Amino acid sequence: MSVLEQERAFYAAHEAEWMAAHPSRFVVVKGERLLGAFDSIEDALAAGAAAFGPQSFLVRRLGEKPAEVNVPALTLGLLRANPQHTAGRSGS
């Protein structure tokens, strides 16, 4: 089972229901348990750590679609790039 797989499945199954009750709030899920809904991600993290210590737990903002993660330096391998010709400038 991959990381937080159970929590993500539980979230997907209940997102609409929780969204109606707690729009735009941050929820904390561990296993098949909703710990609560919080006003900020900092509050959610603190509540999760208070309940579960250093264990992993899911934190998501209700109603927020999964953001598209775009890190070209990683995905295109640009961190390894070593151009032989540097760019210059033209004009005056």
Added chain:
Amino acid sequence: MPILNIQLAAQDPSGNQVPSLVALQQRGPVVQVSVSVEQSIAQQLLAQGLSLPTPERGFALIDTGATSTCIDDAAATRLGLPAIDVVTVASASHASTQQNVHPIQIEVIGLPITISAPRAIAAPLAAQGLLVLIGRDVLQHCTLFYNGPAGSVSLSV
């Protein structure tokens, strides 16, 4: 507002110092950072009598092309960071991968404040000599001045 001014330095393969503008072009805007578990979590763990791992120190590349901040995955493991989500990172060269999301706190060495990055993505950065990629989720709180001809960078938070 505290401002950190960085003059880039680097050596060529022979060990000779290269001009700052070349160093900046080669290395990019890098700063020294110390990374630890996010403050909201750290306070709770301490209240439970748990000890916190020693912060990891290393270089962070300021990457205006990245939507999200990334932390080296091995460092995340050493710090015992909890995963709080999983995201899919697309790739042009291989299949998309699922990466853990960790809450971290970044101290930029030389600036008297810390920056919270509650959703940093784990990625293999150590091979590139990096601990962190600072993405636009953190840069939205910063002012960055990239002075290419001078080979310097100014960062304020």
